[in-house]
Amino acid sequence: MTNRTSTSWIDVPPGHDFPLANLPFGIFSTADRTARPGMRLGDQVIDLSALQAAGLFEGLGLSAEVLSASALNPLMKLGKPTTVALRVRVQALFDSDSAELRDRPDLQASCLVSASSVTMHMPVEVGDYTDFYSSEDHARNVGKMFRDPENALLPNWKHMPVGYHGRASSIVVSGTPIRRPMGQTRPSVDQPPVFGPSRLLDFELEMAFVTFDGKTLGERITTAEAEEHIFGLVLFNDWSARDIQKWEYVPLGPFLGKNFGSSISPWIVTLEALDDLRVAGPKQEPEVLDYLKYEGDSHYDVPLEVEIIPEGDSSGQVVCRSNFRHMYWNMRQQLAHHTANGCNLRAGDMMASGTISGPEKGSFGSMLEISWRGTQPVAMPDGTERKFIQDGDTVVMRAPYFGEVSGVILPAQD
Numbered sequence: 001m002t003n004r005t006s007t008s009w010i011d012v013p014p015g016h017d018f019p020l021a022n023l024p025f026g027i028f029s030t031a032d033r034t035a036r037p038g039m040r041l042g043d044q045v046i047d048l049s050a051l052q053a054a055g056l057f058e059g060l061g062l063s064a065e066v067l068s069a070s071a072l073n074p075l076m077k078l079g080k081p082t083t084v085a086l087r088v089r090v091q092a093l094f095d096s097d098s099a100e101l102r103d104r105p106d107l108q109a110s111c112l113v114s115a116s117s118v119t120m121h122m123p124v125e126v127g128d129y130t131d132f133y134s135s136e137d138h139a140r141n142v143g144k145m146f147r148d149p150e151n152a153l154l155p156n157w158k159h160m161p162v163g164y165h166g167r168a169s170s171i172v173v174s175g176t177p178i179r180r181p182m183g184q185t186r187p188s189v190d191q192p193p194v195f196g197p198s199r200l201l202d203f204e205l206e207m208a209f210v211t212f213d214g215k216t217l218g219e220r221i222t223t224a225e226a227e228e229h230i231f232g233l234v235l236f237n238d239w240s241a242r243d244i245q246k247w248e249y250v251p252l253g254p255f256l257g258k259n260f261g262s263s264i265s266p267w268i269v270t271l272e273a274l275d276d277l278r279v280a281g282p283k284q285e286p287e288v289l290d291y292l293k294y295e296g297d298s299h300y301d302v303p304l305e306v307e308i309i310p311e312g313d314s315s316g317q318v319v320c321r322s323n324f325r326h327m328y329w330n331m332r333q334q335l336a337h338h339t340a341n342g343c344n345l346r347a348g349d350m351m352a353s354g355t356i357s358g359p360e361k362g363s364f365g366s367m368l369e370i371s372w373r374g375t376q377p378v379a380m381p382d383g384t385e386r387k388f389i390q391d392g393d394t395v396v397m398r399a400p401y402f403g404e405v406s407g408v409i410l411p412a413q414d
Contacts, residue, residue, distance in 0.1 A: 008094045009102040010112075012042035017403050020094060023087055024267035024401075025072055025232070028118040035070040035121050039090055040267050040403075043115045046090060050111035056093060056101070060085050071125045072268070076212050076231055076347040083231065084272060120266035122173045123234070124210055124348040129171060129262075130338060131206075131238060131254070131352045132163040134329035136282075138357035141369045158286060161329040161337045163354075167259035171350065173266050174235075174405040180391060180412040181260035183244035197412035198241035198257075200374070201389045205306050205365035205397055207324055208236035208352040209331055210268055214345025221339040223294035226332040227271055229345060235265035235304075235397050235405040236352045242368055242388070262352075265397075265405040273401065277301045279325050291336055298330040304356060304399050306365070310382050311392025311408075317380050319370055322356050322363040324399075 008020040018024065018040040028045050029035040039046040049067040051057060057067075061082060066074045075083060093101045101107055133139060136153075143152025156162065172178075180201055186193040210231045214221060221229055238258065245257030278297035302324035309316030334351060355365040364370045367388050371377055377385035389395060389409055396406040 007096045008041060009096045010041050010044055010094055016042055017401055018042055020091060022269060022273045022401050023090055024269045024273065026123045026267045027071060027121040028113070029121065030113055030118055033113070036068050037072055037075060040115065041094060045113045045115050045118050047111045047113060051090070051093070054107055054111070057086070057089060060089060062086065070121070071348070072123050073125050073348045076124070079212055080228055080231070083270065087270060087272065120173055120175070123266060123268050124350070126168040126171050126348055126350045127346045128349045129166045129168040129352070130163050131166045131354060132161050132329065132334050133354040134161055134327050134334065135354055135357050135365070136328040137326060137359050138355040138365060138369065141357060141364065145368070145373050158284070159288070160292070161334045163334070163338070164253050166254065168350070170259055171262045171264060174263055174407070176263065176407060177410050178239055178261040178263065178407045179410045181241050181244065181256065182412050183241060183256050184247060185243040186247045193247060198244050199388070200242035201409065202240045202242050202367045203306065203389060203395045204238035204240055204355040205304055205320060205322060206236040206238050206352045206354060206356060207233050207302070208264065208350050209233045211345045211347065211349045211351070213347045214339060217344040218342040220342060221335055223292065223332040223336045226335040229335060230271055230331060232268040232270040234268055235399055235402050237263040237395060237397055237405055237407060238352060238355070239263065239407070240366070263405050263407040265402050267403055269401050274300055274302070281330055282328060284328070291340060292333045294330070294332045298332050299325045299327060301325050302399050302401070304397065307396045308380070308386060308389070309394040309396065310380055310384060313382055315381070317378065319367070319378055320363065320365055322358050322365050324356060326356055326358040326363065327353060
């Protein structure tokens with residue numbers, strides 16, 4: 001397996017998000033190439049269908065149809081052994097010591113495309129989407145704001161990864177504008193509800209993992225088996241309308257305050273690419289039930305940041321610097337709990353982490369926390385302030401190895 005010190009005959013500047021050791025998967029198109037699977041290496045996109053046509057994937061069990069599909073689902077249906085073997089083969093082809101492709105400029109012209117010339121698409125057709133609530137600092141902050149500060153966590157929170165089933169159809173790729181949602185809110189407890197644009201529009205800094213097929217309906221996936229069913233991860237912005245959410249939340253939880261849009265980064269980073277970023281998770285007290293116990297390091301040291309860029313500005317204000325390691329429940333536990341009742345998974349299902357907040361204010365992963373429910377506005381470089389997200393604002397989330405996910409807020413539709 002290629003490590004982070006390996007180099008490619010493709011020029012990749014030091015510190016680039018997409019070195020040879022990464023090679024994330026995505027779906028791209030150009031003016032003369034239909035949407036198809038690719039991998040990112042430095043400032044180049046590798047056309048996997050072109051490598052397949054050149055006979056460079058023999059023995060991997062891949063077909064032209066799989067590598068020309070407009071989503072990664074057919075590839076993921078083949079399972080982790082196939083995607084791992086494909087990634088290893090591409091790493092070998094682009095390693096600086098390999099002449100197989102390095103010395104074939106004719107093939108390079110067909111299989112390499114400048115990243116600046118491609119359009120990125122949704123990497124997968126998301127079948128089902130689950131959003132967890134797995135950062136203890138975030139859960140405590142919300143509990144302090146809306147409930148008893150001395151009992152911020154609900155009684156079940158430290159016993160299982162809490163989550164809800166969300167809307168898959170409104171998950172969009174980075175760069176897709178998000179329209180401010182309309183909905184029902186209740187600005188005053190002494191007045192009836194009103195209908196109109198959300199006034200408290202927020203982002204939520206999250207990561208999400210994408211699954212391979214799971215087991216048959218009725219069978220469970222253990223924490224020891226979970227990683228065999230996880231393809232990779234994306235950055236995830238779970239846009240939230242806090243005022244709509246607050247009014248509708250009881251008794252069944254998130255609905256219209258959440259399902260108007262979620263944004264993901266276009267490149268799926270495989271678990272294998274993140275192996276040397278593994279770190280130990282927190283000590284979980286009280287002790288979890290047996291089906292949630294796991295061995296080894298299942299958290300990941302991935303720095304995260306969020307920037308708000310006002311309309312018309314080229315740069316904005318970084319309002320959050322956090323880290324994916326700030327999670328209480330990890331992906332193994334989330335997947336084991338998700339299937340504990342026999343729920344079956346399908347290739348392309350997506351599961352988000354929940355807002356990732358650290359212990360300090362500078363690491364809070366939502367404006368709800370950063371502005372502390374609107375009581376502590378954030379100053380912007382243009383002289384304005386932000387309690388929540390305004391029309392025309394672009395929110396950009398970034399992470400090494402992942403690139404970024406961005407979205408601009410459009411005014412509500414009349």
